[in-house]
Amino acid sequence: xxxxxxxLLTDESFQRWLSHTASAQEYKKWATWLKADSSHxxxxxxxxxxxxxxxFSTDPIPDIELELSRLQDRLNLxxxxxxxxxxxxxxxxxxxxxxxxxNVWHKGGAWPRYTALATAMFIVLLTxxxxxxLTNPGDQAVQTIxxxxxxxxxxxLADGTKIILNANSRFQFQKVVESSGAxxxxxxxxxxxxxxxxxxxxxxPRFLIETADGIVQVIGTKFTVHYRGEGTTVVxxxxxxRILVSGSHKNPGEVENNAVVLSQGNLLKFNKGxxxxxxxxxxxxxxxxxxTEQLIFxxxxxSIIVKRLEETYNVNIEMQNxxxxxxxxxxxxxxxxxxxxxxxxxxxxQCTIQKQNDTIVFIKN
Amino acid sequence: MIxxxxxxxxxxxxxWDKMLDGDDQALASLFSLYYPMLYNYGMKIxxxxxxxxxxxxxxxxxxxxxxxSISQVNSVSAYLxxxxxRKLVKSIESERKRQYATQELEKESSQIVSSTEDLIxxxxxxxxxxxxxxxxxxxxxxxxxxALYLKKYEALSYKxxxxxxxxxxxxARNYVFEAVxxxxxxxxTTTI
Numbered sequence: 001x002x003x004x005x006x007x008l009l010t011d012e013s014f015q016r017w018l019s020h021t022a023s024a025q026e027y028k029k030w031a032t033w034l035k036a037d038s039s040h041x042x043x044x045x046x047x048x049x050x051x052x053x054x055x056f057s058t059d060p061i062p063d064i065e066l067e068l069s070r071l072q073d074r075l076n077l078x079x080x081x082x083x084x085x086x087x088x089x090x091x092x093x094x095x096x097x098x099x100x101x102x103n104v105w106h107k108g109g110a111w112p113r114y115t116a117l118a119t120a121m122f123i124v125l126l127t128x129x130x131x132x133x134l135t136n137p138g139d140q141a142v143q144t145i146x147x148x149x150x151x152x153x154x155x156x157l158a159d160g161t162k163i164i165l166n167a168n169s170r171f172q173f174q175k176v177v178e179s180s181g182a183x184x185x186x187x188x189x190x191x192x193x194x195x196x197x198x199x200x201x202x203x204x205p206r207f208l209i210e211t212a213d214g215i216v217q218v219i220g221t222k223f224t225v226h227y228r229g230e231g232t233t234v235v236x237x238x239x240x241x242r243i244l245v246s247g248s249h250k251n252p253g254e255v256e257n258n259a260v261v262l263s264q265g266n267l268l269k270f271n272k273g274x275x276x277x278x279x280x281x282x283x284x285x286x287x288x289x290x291x292t293e294q295l296i297f298x299x300x301x302x303s304i305i306v307k308r309l310e311e312t313y314n315v316n317i318e319m320q321n322x323x324x325x326x327x328x329x330x331x332x333x334x335x336x337x338x339x340x341x342x343x344x345x346x347x348x349x350q351c352t353i354q355k356q357n358d359t360i361v362f363i364k365n
Numbered sequence: 366m367i368x369x370x371x372x373x374x375x376x377x378x379x380x381w382d383k384m385l386d387g388d389d390q391a392l393a394s395l396f397s398l399y400y401p402m403l404y405n406y407g408m409k410i411x412x413x414x415x416x417x418x419x420x421x422x423x424x425x426x427x428x429x430x431x432x433x434s435i436s437q438v439n440s441v442s443a444y445l446x447x448x449x450x451r452k453l454v455k456s457i458e459s460e461r462k463r464q465y466a467t468q469e470l471e472k473e474s475s476q477i478v479s480s481t482e483d484l485i486x487x488x489x490x491x492x493x494x495x496x497x498x499x500x501x502x503x504x505x506x507x508x509x510x511x512a513l514y515l516k517k518y519e520a521l522s523y524k525x526x527x528x529x530x531x532x533x534x535x536x537a538r539n540y541v542f543e544a545v546x547x548x549x550x551x552x553x554t555t556t557i
Contacts, residue, residue: 009545010538012522019520050549054517062418064400068393071425077389 008047018051146170147189149314150338152291159196161206164291166190167312177208182217184208190226190311192291193218205242213272214245223262224288228311233269235287236262247273294332295341302327305345313338316359324349324362377441385432395441396425402442402519403449409514410453420452443525446515450529505544512540 008014016022017030034040071077147153147169155163155171165171169189177184182205195207197220207218211227221239225232234243245258260277262268267282289296290308297305303325306317315338319325333344342360346353351362377398383391400421407417424445428435438444508530515526526537 005549006542006546009549010542015516015520021520046549050545051517053548054513061401061404062414064397067400067418067422068396071396071422072389072393074422074426075389075429077392 144172161196162194164192186210192224194222217242231271235267237284295335296332299328320363424448447529509540509544513544
């Protein structure tokens with residue numbers, strides 16, 4: 001009688017039954033067995049106790065992705081991530097991206113690596129341009145600087161001022177304001193400014209940045225300006241800027257009513273004609289990280305991130321469930337290329353990615 | 366309305382075939398898919414994390430490099446588990462030989478390092494009984510422990526366990542039988 005337990009517990013069908021992996025047939029068989037004899041219930045309970053008592057601790061698993069790249073390094077399968085080549089995002093690029101995505105599965109494990117080609121297609125190209133000629137803005141050759149999708153331009157002016165023009169943006173020198181000697185530029189798109197202090201007595205604006213919504217007056221500061229047709233957003237990382245909202249007054253010299261000074265940590269989104277201006281405190285890094293190595297999010301709605309990716313990479317991104325757009329995420333993602341960002345985002349959102357025509361669709365797992 | 370395709374469920378066998386055809390993404394997927402299982406099993410055989418990690422690296426490097434001469438396998442998981450075991454046992458043996466070059470080795474004990482501490486017995490109420498169980502399980506022969514692990518944790522068949530542990534299915538079954546018997550005796554279920 002004593003061997004009864006061992007016999008049962010070494011029976012594979014019985015084991016499956018205890019582990020709830022038995023087939024319907026097996027289940028029926030054991031249910032019948034259970035009722036066949038009044039002693040079977042007690043036997044079952046004790047057998048189950050023994051079986052359940054076998055618990056193995058599991059060790060923390062090492063970083064699988066790291067281990068995988070070790071293997072790929074060793075077998076020379078590693079993709080080259082940082083290829084700088086001038087190629088923009090064609091439909092072919094998206095096709096290649098999706099071809100890789102189709103191999104991506106997600107079930108708790110690490111993500112497979114991607115091929116070099118698609119990676120290179122979606123990298124943001126960063127070019128450098130030195131502009132000693134800014135002192136002569138009449139020079140037609142340097143009046144306009146524009147970037148394509150997936151292209152970023154770093155402009156260094158003779159006085160050390162740095163401007164980083166984001167993808168799909170245009171930067172146009174308008175004029176030198178005679179009274180102050182400031183440069184007036186027009187921005188369409190997005191740019192980060194690190195303006196070297198100067199000007200007359202360090203008091204006069206060095207820069208006037210104009211969008212359709214108004215003018216940003218700068219003395220010497222670090223900030224970012226975003227304008228893509230739906231209001232202008234200015235975020236100040238360091239120093240302060242003065243915003244003159246366009247409306248009835250077009251000339252910055254005359255405007256007083258709808259002007260506001262933004263200081264460090266402030267964000268202001270404004271539209272042409274706005275009367276009430278409400279600068280808010282913000283996590284500056286969220287707005288300036290687009291040109292750095294890490295994209296930073298701080299309770300940022302997915303909708304904003306998606307919009308930014310679409311603006312930067314000329315892709316369409318959709319959520320199968322539009323409610324996903326309202327979700328907010330915090331943290332950072334390597335700002336390497338579109339594919340890395342998309343995959344990281346999908347991982348965070350627990351989504352799989354599919355390409356439908358020219359659209360990348362996120363599908364909740 | 367575009368109907369989305371079903372998300373792909375990883376299938377070890379299909380990935381294996383693709384890998385044999387030279388698909389390096391399939392290799393990556395296989396690696397990610399089986400890594401937790403192989404690592405956990407490896408840690409049951411050796412305590413040395415780095416040794417287990419390196420062994421898994423070696424195995425995947427080997428199957429990739431020899432993919433043209435590797436045939437189809439009946440069970441990818443059993444194949445890989447067996448490879449982990451073979452690799453680790455070999456490493457441990459050569460380590461022992463190095464350490465105790467002058468000593469005669471006991472055959473059984475040289476095979477694998479026992480790691481029974483990780484066998485946790487959850488009896489719940491009775492602390493005294495629990496201590497007794499744990500104490501007894503420290504002495505559980507390692508092969509019995511290993512067979513029990515593969516059976517209970519990985520839910521492998523005796524046939525698969527026999528291939529991994531290089532014993533007959535009947536012996537694999539006997540290991541489980543005996544391990545279970547010890548547990549039952551300790552849990553005091555001798556009387557009905």
